[in-house]
Amino acid sequence: MGRLDPRGELWPPFGAMKLFLDSADLSEIREAASMGLIDGVTTNPTLVAKVGRPLREIVREIAEVVDGPISAEVISTDYEGMIREGRELAAIHPNVVVKIPLTADGLRAVKRFAQDGIRTNVTLCFSPSQALLAAKAGATYISPFIGRIDDVSAEGMNLLRQIVRIFKNYQFNTQVLAASIRHPLHVVEAAEIGADVATLPYKVLTQLLRHPLTEVGLAAFLADAQRIPTSQK
Numbered sequence: 001m002g003r004l005d006p007r008g009e010l011w012p013p014f015g016a017m018k019l020f021l022d023s024a025d026l027s028e029i030r031e032a033a034s035m036g037l038i039d040g041v042t043t044n045p046t047l048v049a050k051v052g053r054p055l056r057e058i059v060r061e062i063a064e065v066v067d068g069p070i071s072a073e074v075i076s077t078d079y080e081g082m083i084r085e086g087r088e089l090a091a092i093h094p095n096v097v098v099k100i101p102l103t104a105d106g107l108r109a110v111k112r113f114a115q116d117g118i119r120t121n122v123t124l125c126f127s128p129s130q131a132l133l134a135a136k137a138g139a140t141y142i143s144p145f146i147g148r149i150d151d152v153s154a155e156g157m158n159l160l161r162q163i164v165r166i167f168k169n170y171q172f173n174t175q176v177l178a179a180s181i182r183h184p185l186h187v188v189e190a191a192e193i194g195a196d197v198a199t200l201p202y203k204v205l206t207q208l209l210r211h212p213l214t215e216v217g218l219a220a221f222l223a224d225a226q227r228i229p230t231s232q233k
Contacts, residue, residue, distance in 0.1 A: 017191050018068075020199035022179070024051045024058050026065070028202040033065050040068035042121070042143075042179070042199040044099070045075065056092055063093040071121045071141075073099035074109075082109040090118045097121045097140060102130050107137040114138030121177065128162040135167060135174040141197065146190070147180035156180075157189050164194045184208050 018039040021032050024047040032038045041062050048055050055072060062070050070093065074085040086098040086109060097119040100106045110120045114137070121141040122134040126149060134142045144163055146156030163176050175196035181187060184207045190198045 017195060018197040019187075019205070020069070020071075020177070020197055021066075021205065022047070022181075022199045022201050024048045024062075025202070026051075026058070026061055029062055030065050032202060032205055037205060038066060038068070040070065040095075040197075040199075041066055042071040042099075042177075044071075044073050044123070055089075059089070059092050059096060063095055066095075068095060069097045069119070069121075069141075070095050071097045071099045073123065074101075077101070077103065077105065079105040079108050082106065083112060086113060086118065086120075087116075099123050100139075102134060107133060110134065110137040110139050114140075123179070125163075126159070128159065128166055131163040131174075131176075132166055135170075135172040139174045141175045141177040143177045143179040143199075145180035146178055146186055147182040149180075150182070156186075157193065160190060160195060161193050168194075 019037060020040040020042050021029055021038045022042045023029055024043045029041060043058070048058060051058060059070055059072050072089045074082045074089065076082045076085050082100060082105060089098050090096050098113060099121045100110055100123065102122050102124050106122065110122060113120050119140040121143055122139040123143045125131050125134065125142050125144045131142045131144060142163065144159050146160060149156035149159055160176065160178055167174060167176060177197040177199060178190040178195040179199050181198060181200040181204055184204060187198050187200060187204065187208060
């Protein structure tokens with residue numbers, strides 16, 4: 001049985017883990033959406049800077065392609081600035097989720113947004129205690145950065161496992177969003193642990209599709225198909 005999100009909808013539906021694309025590149029987003037593989041999109045200032053276009057334009061175009069949550073991050077680091085900027089972002093489209101850094105002012109903003117019915121994605125989470133605080137503040141999503149934990153010689157999946165266990169213990173409605181995913185095994189492990197969502201770059205999404213035995217098998221089938229006699233009229 002899933003949990004109820006702030007809209008009162010069952011999450012995840014039928015126990016399914018959601019896949020978000022971590023990108024601001026519309027060509028990547030369109031391609032992934034055309035295959036029916038993504039349920040939402042996450043962006044950040046780094047991804048938006050690579051595209052070199054205003055965030056609001058990008059978000060509006062993403063909303064035309066993907067009917068799902070779209071995380072857009074505030075730049076302000078103070079409470080008042082986050083509130084002002086977050087409201088502006090949320091006004092762009094109903095699917096926008098305001099991305100907030102895991103700081104004291106950030107959690108204050110999360111609480112206020114929760115009261116106002118604005119969904120939030122608390123980012124840059126690196127410990128189970130941080131995740132616990134974000135859930136208590138009313139975050140819609142918490143984003144533990146799996147790959148960055150691995151980068152400092154720790155085990156990112158242990159963090160994800162701890163957060164999922166804590167949230168299940170206390171039935172928090174906050175959804176666990178595995179972020180900073182670097183390779184397909186991260187996705188598989190996140191699914192085994194029970195993360196609600198995994199957000200991944202386009203490169204990793206396409207890697208999930210590939211397997212050498214699939215390619216070898218397809219080549220063999222196509223070669224055999226050439227030897228099948230054609231029907232005579």
